[in-house]
Amino acid sequence: MKGWAIWVILLLAVLGLAACVSSSPSTLPAAPAAYAEQRQRMVAQIAADGVSDEKVLTAFRSVPRHEFVPPDMVPLAYADRPLPIGYGQTISQPYMVAYMTELLELKGGERVLEIGTGSGYQAAILADMGAEVYSVEIIPELYEQATARLRRLGYPVHTLRADGYYGWEEHAPYDAIVVTAAPDHIPPPLVQQLKVGGRMVIPVGPPGLYQTLWLVIRREGDQVDMINKGGCVFVPFTREP
Numbered sequence: 160m161k162g163w164a165i166w167v168i169l170l171l172a173v174l175g176l177a178a179c180v181s182s183s184p185s186t187l188p189a190a191p192a193a194y195a196e197q198r199q200r201m202v203a204q205i206a207a208d209g210v211s212d213e214k215v216l217t218a219f220r221s222v223p224r225h226e227f228v229p230p231d232m233v234p235l236a237y238a239d240r241p242l243p244i245g246y247g248q249t250i251s252q253p254y255m256v257a258y259m260t261e262l263l264e265l266k267g268g269e270r271v272l273e274i275g276t277g278s279g280y281q282a283a284i285l286a287d288m289g290a291e292v293y294s295v296e297i298i299p300e301l302y303e304q305a306t307a308r309l310r311r312l313g314y315p316v317h318t319l320r321a322d323g324y325y326g327w328e329e330h331a332p333y334d335a336i337v338v339t340a341a342p343d344h345i346p347p348p349l350v351q352q353l354k355v356g357g358r359m360v361i362p363v364g365p366p367g368l369y370q371t372l373w374l375v376i377r378r379e380g381d382q383v384d385m386i387n388k389g390g391c392v393f394v395p396f397t398r399e400p
């Protein structure tokens with residue numbers, strides 16, 4: 160073969176390799192429009208699974224879930240499953256976040272307490288719906304990451320690093336409380352920090368097994384109505400030593 164032909168073949172091989180590398184889906188971030196399309200599909204799935212509150216679905220169409228997962232999880236950000244976020248914790252499955260949010264029956268402007276900030280995704284959904292959000296996280300690194308992320312993305316969420324068993328007394332009472340890790344009993348301080356008529360959604364049960372999702376409605380005195388909303392699986396509610 161002539162010398163120049165070998166050079167042409169070599170050049171084509173290098174160009175081909177470069178094209179392969181640059182078109183590999185996991186190495187390049189998708190365009191914003193692609194994420195919007197993935198969100199539409201995720202919302203269609205959540206709606207098909209029974210969530211009908213338009214305010215909730217609108218928030219899910221707007222909050223960029225891919226910004227709340229670690230870089231290697233971005234390709235799975237819009238799959239209807241929980242994903243690891245480090246420190247043994249997870250960002251909850253989109254359907255579960257939507258269902259719990261719907262159970263709070265928010266109209267906009269309510270004061271909402273979240274226990275378990277994690278990635279900050281649930282807090283961002285609540286803020287997008289116009290709630291005044293207070294969120295407590297026990298793991299310092301997750302608290303710091305989520306606080307920085309929420310600020311960078313422009314969600315006005317108040318965050319605190321503490322054991323959420325005690326709620327966040329300073330800003331109580333709350334119209335609604337959402338707990339995103341599972342204790343083995345309902346922390347009494349959370350009931351006390353709920354307004355009369357206020358709603359709390361909380362998974363309760365043994366760690367590492369299935370738990371029960373409860374809708375707790377505060378009544379006069381320390382009375383509550385407890386409504387069983389079915390089985391669920393959450394990371395354990397941990398306690399400060």
Ligand code: SAH
Nearest residue numbers: 250275277278280281297323339340396397
């Ligand atoms: N709402 C989160 C889900 C995170 S998983 C999201 O949208 O990503 C549950 C979180 O609860 C974890 O980050 C875990 O560290 C936190 N957690 C567990 N026990 C807690 C406690 N006693 N107080 C505050 N946060 C707690």
